[in-house]
Structures are given as C-alpha cells and as structure tokens.
Amino acid sequence: MIELPLGLIITSVLGSILAGFTCSTMGTFVVRMNLSSIGYCMSHAAFAGAAFGLMISADPMIGALIFSFIAAFALGPIAEKAKLQSNIVIGFLFSLMIALAFIFLNYVPGQSANAKALRILWGSILSVGLNDVLLLGLLSFILIVFIVIFYKELASVMFNRKMAEASGINTKFFYFAVLFLTGIAVSLSLRIVGGLLVFALIINPTSTAYQFFFDFKKIIIVSPIIGVLSCLVGYYLSLLSDFPIGASIVIISALFFAISIVISPKRKKSKQC
Amino acid sequence: MNETIIELKNINTIYEGEKIPVIKDISLSIKTGEFVSIIGPNGAGKTTLLETINGLLDYTGGKGYVYGKEIKKNKNHIRKNIGFLIQNFEIDPLAPFLCKDVVMMGRNGKTGLLRFHNKKDWDKVWYSMGLVGMIDFANRPIGKLSGGEFQKILMARVLTQQPNIFLLDEPLSNLDYSSRHQIETLLNRLHEKHNLTILMVSHDLSFIPDRCKRIIVLDKGKIVMDGAKKNIMESDEIKYIFNKKGVK
Numbered sequence: 355m356i357e358l359p360l361g362l363i364i365t366s367v368l369g370s371i372l373a374g375f376t377c378s379t380m381g382t383f384v385v386r387m388n389l390s391s392i393g394y395c396m397s398h399a400a401f402a403g404a405a406f407g408l409m410i411s412a413d414p415m416i417g418a419l420i421f422s423f424i425a426a427f428a429l430g431p432i433a434e435k436a437k438l439q440s441n442i443v444i445g446f447l448f449s450l451m452i453a454l455a456f457i458f459l460n461y462v463p464g465q466s467a468n469a470k471a472l473r474i475l476w477g478s479i480l481s482v483g484l485n486d487v488l489l490l491g492l493l494s495f496i497l498i499v500f501i502v503i504f505y506k507e508l509a510s511v512m513f514n515r516k517m518a519e520a521s522g523i524n525t526k527f528f529y530f531a532v533l534f535l536t537g538i539a540v541s542l543s544l545r546i547v548g549g550l551l552v553f554a555l556i557i558n559p560t561s562t563a564y565q566f567f568f569d570f571k572k573i574i575i576v577s578p579i580i581g582v583l584s585c586l587v588g589y590y591l592s593l594l595s596d597f598p599i600g601a602s603i604v605i606i607s608a609l610f611f612a613i614s615i616v617i618s619p620k621r622k623k624s625k626q627c
Numbered sequence: 628m629n630e631t632i633i634e635l636k637n638i639n640t641i642y643e644g645e646k647i648p649v650i651k652d653i654s655l656s657i658k659t660g661e662f663v664s665i666i667g668p669n670g671a672g673k674t675t676l677l678e679t680i681n682g683l684l685d686y687t688g689g690k691g692y693v694y695g696k697e698i699k700k701n702k703n704h705i706r707k708n709i710g711f712l713i714q715n716f717e718i719d720p721l722a723p724f725l726c727k728d729v730v731m732m733g734r735n736g737k738t739g740l741l742r743f744h745n746k747k748d749w750d751k752v753w754y755s756m757g758l759v760g761m762i763d764f765a766n767r768p769i770g771k772l773s774g775g776e777f778q779k780i781l782m783a784r785v786l787t788q789q790p791n792i793f794l795l796d797e798p799l800s801n802l803d804y805s806s807r808h809q810i811e812t813l814l815n816r817l818h819e820k821h822n823l824t825i826l827m828v829s830h831d832l833s834f835i836p837d838r839c840k841r842i843i844v845l846d847k848g849k850i851v852m853d854g855a856k857k858n859i860m861e862s863d864e865i866k867y868i869f870n871k872k873g874v875k
Contacts, residue, residue: 386723437643503741510732513724514716520681521788522707522736568768570723 358593362482366546369482370585370599372490373543377552378559378581379497380536382574385560386512387532388441392429393553395444396540397475398451399425404471405458418474419541425451426537430530440533477548477600490542497535501574504528509570547585551600555581558607565611565618580610632694632792632824633657633680639688640672640679648687649675650848659791660822662814662838664856666829667845668869673828674714676845677794680826681711693792707736710785714796714828718777720770726780727765730756733787755786759813775806782810786817793817795827799834811836832860832869844868 358366384392400418407417425447433443459468473481501508510518511528519525536556543552559580563573588603595602634656639648650672657663665673678684680693682702691698693705710733730752731744738748756762759779764772772780778798785793798814799807811834818825818838829835835842835856842859844852846868852859859865 506732506735506738506744507740509724509728510735513722513729513732516683517711517713517716517784518732518735520683520706520709520711520713521733522703524703564721564723568723568770569725570728573723 365484365487366482366599367586367589368487369490369546370589370603371582372487372494373546373552374555374559374581374583374585374603375494375578376490376497376539377543377547377555378584379494379501379574379578380532380539381556381558381560381581382563382570382577383508383512383532384536384556385564386570389444389533389536390553390557391441391444391448392533392536393540393556395429395448395451396422396425396537397544397548397552398448398455400474400541400544401471402451402455402458404474405455405462408462408471409458414470414474415545418544421451422537422541422544426534426541429537430526430533434526434530474544475548476598477544477546477551478598481545486542486545493535493538493542497539500531500535505571505574508532512570546599547603548598548600551604554604554607555584558604558611559584562607562611562614565614565620568620580607584610629658629660631656632659633826634692635680635689636691637689638679638686638691640675640684641687642684648848650679650845653689653850655843655850655853657824657826659824661841662818662823662825662827662836663841663843664827664829664835664839665843665845666832666835669830670847671830671845672848673830673845674796675848677711677796677826677828681709681794682706683711703736707788708790709792709794710788710790712781712785712793712795712798714800716777716781718770718772722768722770724769725765726761726767726769726772727752727756729769729780730783730787733784737788751787751789752783755783756780758786758817759783760809773806775802775809778802778806778810779813782813791824793823793825793827795825797828797830799829799831807834814838832865835860 384390399422403417403421404414407414429440429443429447433440436443459471507523507528510523511525515525540552547555560577562580563577567573584607585603588606589599591597591606592599592602635653638650638653640650641648653676665676667673675684679686679691682698682705685699696705698705734748734751738744756765759782761779761783764776798810814836815838817823840856842856843850844859844865852864
C-alpha cells in the first residue's frame with residue numbers, strides 16, 4: 355500500500371468526495387438531457403487552456419480553468435443561437451478545442467511542455483491542493499442551494515422544455531445554468547480524476563441510480579451518494595494497488611453500474627420500485 | 628355580458644428563417660366562457676395560432692391581446708394563466724417522473740420562483756387527478772402509461788394550473804374511441820362547471836364536444852370560416868376543404 359503524508363491524504367480524500375459529488379449531481383441532468391459528451395468537450399477545453407497557459411509561460415491549470423469556463427458559458431447560447439441540439443454544439447466545441455490545443459502546443463518549445471498539458475487529461479491525486487478543495491466545496495454548496503431552491507423549475511425543464519416554457523417558466527435560464535454548472539463541475543474535477551475520466555463520473559453514478567428509481571427526486575439524491583462512494587472506494591483501491599486514481603474510480607463506478615443492472619428492481623415484475 | 632378575453636388583430640406569424648407567414652392576417656375575438664374549436668387540415672396553421680396566443684411564437688405583424696394585455700410584452704404573465712396542452716407529446720418510457728409530480732408541474736409557473744409547494748398545491752393536484760379519474764395512478768411512472776392515461780395526466784396537469792383559458796392542441800389525437808369519449812366528456816363537464824374559455828384544435832370533424840358552439844376553420848394559414856357549429860358543420864365549404872385534403 356502507498357503511504358502518503360496525512361495532509362495530502364486529507365486534501366485528496368476531500369477532493370475526491372467533492373469531485374464525486376459535483377460531477378454525479380450534474381450527471382443527473384446531463385443523462386436526462388442526453389449530453390454525455392459534455393465531459394469530452396470540457397476536458398479538451400481544459401487541455402487547450404493548459405496549452406495556452408504554457409504558450410504564454412503562465413500556469414497551465416489557470417489556463418485550463420479559464421478555457422473550460424468559457425466553453426461552459428458559451429455552450430448554451432451557441433446551441434440556442436444556432437438552433438442546434440446541444441450535443442451538436444458540444445461536438446463543434448470539442449473539435450475546436452483540440453485544434454486550438456495543437457496550435458498552442460506548436461508554439462511551446464520542448465517535449466516536456468506537451469506532457470504538462472496532457473497531464474490535464476489524466477489527472478493526478480498528487481496535484482490536488484487546498485485551493486482545489488475549497489473551490490469544489492464552494493461549487494458543491496452552490497449546487498445544493500441551486501437545486502433545493504429551483505428544484506421544481508429544474509424538474510419541469512427536465513421533463514419537457516416546451517411544456518415548462520408554456521406554463522411560464524424561464525426555461526432558457528435554467529437550461530443554460532445546468533450546462534454552465536456542469537462545465538464548471540467538470541473543470542474543477544479535472545485535477546483529481548482527469549479530463550477523460552471525469553466523463554465516467556458524470557454518467558456512471560446517475561446511470562446506476564436510474565436502475566433503481568423512476569422518481570427524479572430520488573435519482574438526484576442517490577446519484578451523488580453513489581458518486582462519492584465510487585470516489586472513496588476508487589481512492590482506496592488506488593492506494594492499495596498503485597493504479598491511477600482516475601482509472602480506479604472509473605472501475606469502481608462501472609462495477610456499481612454493472613451490479614445495479616443485475617439487481618435492479620425495475621426488472622423484477624412482482625416488485626414495485 | 629361576457630368580456631373579450633383573447634383578441635387578435637391582423638396577426639401574422641413567420642417562423643425564423645422563413646419568408647412566408649404560417650398564419651396570415653388573423654383577426655379574431657374570443658369571449659370569456661366560449662368553447663371554440665379550431666379546425667382545419669394538416670398544415671393549416673392551427674398549432675401556430677395556439678402557440679402565438681400563448682406567446683411561444685412571436686407574431687411578426689398585427690397585435691395580440693390576452694386578458695387585455697399585449698401578448699408580446701406580457702408573455703410570462705400570460706403563460707402562467709393559460710393552460711396549454713401541447714400536441715402529440717411523446718414520453719420517453721424511462722422518464723424518471725411519477726404521475727403526481729408531472730401533474731404538480733402545472734403549478735410551477737404560477738407558484739413562482741423561491742416558493743416551495745405547500746399543502747394547497749397538493750390539494751389541487753389530487754383534485755385535478757380526481758377530475759380526470761387518475762388518482763390511482765399518482766405513484767406510477769409516467770412512461771408506463773397508455774396513450775389515453777397519459778393524455779388524462781397531461782389534462783390534470785393543465786387543470787392544476789387553474790387557468791381561465793385552456794388551449795388544447797389535438798387533445799383527442801392518438802386516442803382510442805373510449806379514451807376520446809372520456810376526454811370529450813371531461814371537457815364538456817369542465818366547461819359547464821367552471822365557465823372556462825376553451826380553444827381546442829382538431830383536424831377530426833367527428834370529435835367536436837357538445838359544449839363547443841363556435842367553430843373557426845383555418846386553411847393555408849387563414850381563417851376561412853368562423854361561426855356557429857351547426858352552420859359550419861352543415862356547410863358545403865367545410866366538406867370541400869376537408870375532402871380535398873383527404874381528412875375525415
């Protein structure tokens with residue numbers, strides 16, 4: 355088993371819990387809106403940002419955050435303006451960000467710089483700092499408040515956007531807010547699980563919760579619990595086995611999903627869910 | 628004497644990116660408590676007309692008023708006070724929503740931001756579900772219902788909103804005869820009991836509820852007939868419009 359300093363253990367465990375919470379909370383909306391590829395998009399926006407940071411000799415992490423914030427902020431309005439499904443715009447942004455990343459990397463001298471930018475895509479438990487934990491903590495608090503206060507509006511939009519709009523709800527605001535907060539959750543979780551694997555943390559816990567409930571309220575409560583559990587068990591597995599933390603979390607969350615498919619009460623005809 | 632609750636003056640509605648209006652020069656006046664059927668063949672502009680009244684689509688010419696307020700400038704207020712049943716709503720069978728929660732969504736716009744549902748809201752949900760005979764379905768997943776059951780739940784959702792105006796877009800489509808009859812009976816009952824103003828779109832002449840006394844016929848985006856049900860149903864023109872389109 356790997357031995358780590360106590361301070362690092364505390365920050366990394368807290369980081370894992372909060373990353374699991376934020377990603378799988380927003381996953382509830384992402385799965386309902388069929389926007390699973392948002393994880394790819396944000397991670398590559400972060401990759402492009404990191405490359406930009408290196409190009410101008412700044413901190414690549416700050417560049418990563420700025421780019422993914424911009425992508426998160428632009429996603430909804432572009433989809434609305436272009437009259438396209440959000441998934442199409444995600445594909446557009448995804449390819450644009452990869453192209454930008456390669457252009458920026460072209461102007462960064464040395465191979466080590468490329469490795470630094472790529473690190474954004476993999477994530478590392480050792481890179482988790484107190485600032486990351488505080489930011490994720492703040493985001494978790496914002497998410498809880500946002501969901502509790504606006505649950506009824508969010509549920510209406512998730513059921514059917516047009517019907518929600520017809521009954522007098524400002525659907526555009528809530529739709530954009532969900533996309534934006536998802537982008538932020540992904541951006542802030544990058545250091546821990548990595549840009550590529552954060553995708554699994556958004557999809558797997560919610561997909562697991564879907565196997566048990568037909569009630570959106572229950573899914574929105576259970577999904578983050580599964581997300582946090584996946585992170586904690588994955589973290590422990592990573593320490594035990596020396597597997598990368600992101601990969602361990604993904605394996606555990608995938609395992610939870612596989613088990614849920616087998617034991618799902620939705621497939622048992624004699625029982626009620 | 629009943630007041631005018633909906634008034635459209637020379638309304639044109641054009642979809643974004645298009646040049647030809649879907650509805651053209653529409654002028655009509657609906658009084659409180661009227662039950663009006665808007666009929667016409669597919670593509671006549673019936674849904675566009677309802678969505679224009681509800682403010683979901685902006686009119687590009689003319690003026691529209693609901694409750695005496697201009698639609699364009701008061702969209703949110705108007706929508707909160709109009710019950711709108713949208714057309715051919717298809718539900719994902721795995722949608723994670725219970726029937727009672729879908730019915731409660733009818734209250735959400737009216738309840739307003741920063742307010743949670745209370746017992747009064749739930750009482751309205753149970754009352755509406757009772758009216759449509761769906762109380763026993765309260766805890767059933769919405770995606771598991773049949774077409775008729777689902778339509779009744781959507782009707783309960785509109786009722787929970789407690790609007791004075793109902794805009795119903797093809798409420799009887801995709802239903803079997805028995806379900807159609809149930810919804811039709813319900814509409815008659817609601818209209819009689821609550822003095823609601825109902826605008827119901829249909830492309831099927833065989834299902835016009837008894838309480839409906841006025842019919843507006845749309846064709847190619849224009850009002851071609853507007854009058855008493857009896858006169859319209861017996862006219863040769865209506866038979867011509869529908870027969871040429873091959874609609875029953």
